[in-house]
Amino acid sequence: MANELKAAANPRRSPGRPRDASREKVILTETLALLGELGFAGLTVDAVVARAKVSKATIYRRWATKEELAIAAFDLLPLIEPVETGDIESEIIAYIDQYYGFLRTTPLSSVLPALVSEAMHNPTLAERLNEVVQRRRESGIAMIRRAITRGELPATTPPDIAHELIVGPMLQRSFFEPANFRREDFLVMVRVIVAGLKAVGKATSSAA
Template sequence: MLAAQRMEPPRTSRGGRPRDPSRDGVIRAAILRLLAEVGYGGLTMDAVAAEAGVGKATIYRRWRTKQDLVVDTISELNQAIAEPPDTGSVEGDLRQIMSLVVATVNSPAGGAIRSILPAMQYQPALVEAFRTGPLAVWRAAYAQTWARAEARGEVRPGLDQSVTAEATTALLVQRWLLTGEPLDAAYVDEVFETVVRPLVANARPVQG
């Protein structure tokens, strides 16, 4: 996917020592771990500071509230698939993206996203962060993949955001968010061979 829109989280200056950018990665990793473990409701600024091994002032120099903290972190997720692989064929590209998606949802980032879904019902800012962050990255990567396949003459035009495109990831998302069954390489292989490959074959340009 192409790089997603970046949300600019609210920041406030609280004086004292300037913000140290080198701590950002450590803090974000701590946020993801905690979200996966305790969910949005159980997350506290104190817990983030303790998990990251920093002072509370370091957290508050970056985010005023827990919502700011989570929104900012969500908007940065899924960067591993921001630039989709180019293997030279649509089948190869889709197979690689499926592996990257599964690696992401099986990581602390995937656990964090799952944990905030209940909170999205009453936190519009979280919904927006998910829409313009992980979901936008995901959609943009697939759009770029279908566009390249169309340019190579492998598929007919207009597949981006089609039912065919949605179906290539639907079973992965179902396992991740609904059934909780394992998402491993064997399952990805099975989905690719029994669902994705036939869909791609059916999407070939009409000869005539």
């Protein structure tokens, strides 16, 4: 009886309506498009509401701030998954091809500069953006680590710096020299980077 009275006094709340994953994707897709068109400063919840055809309440139930919404939209972009061939040069080329394709066919080339620019004076956004970027770099860094384990690259190779050498030129060309954003140039860069990493290892071994 006591348990029955307790249950009556504290009725179990029925669960709320489950989140609609398809609706979330529409919201994030439209947010991503608006980021590319307007930048972070121009992005507003009202604009997302109009484009996604949802209510403000729907957005704020999922993302409390514009920063959270923008980062969630950025994280919607596909991950780059390295191809394991056992040869670091061919693996980097496959990695570059994916990156090249994403920069040409997704809003990445316009969205990332918008977020980086805002992050320079928005600590909250900077922290969240760094978390996402670091997580998305891990697959590329793991590719370098595997090459070190196989003995293709010297043990002294810093995986994070090697990854920056691979990705940096692509982002620089995409953001600042889009007219010179050519795949054939990146293939030359890959050969130079791999040769340089191997040469540094030989020089280090000779010095030792």
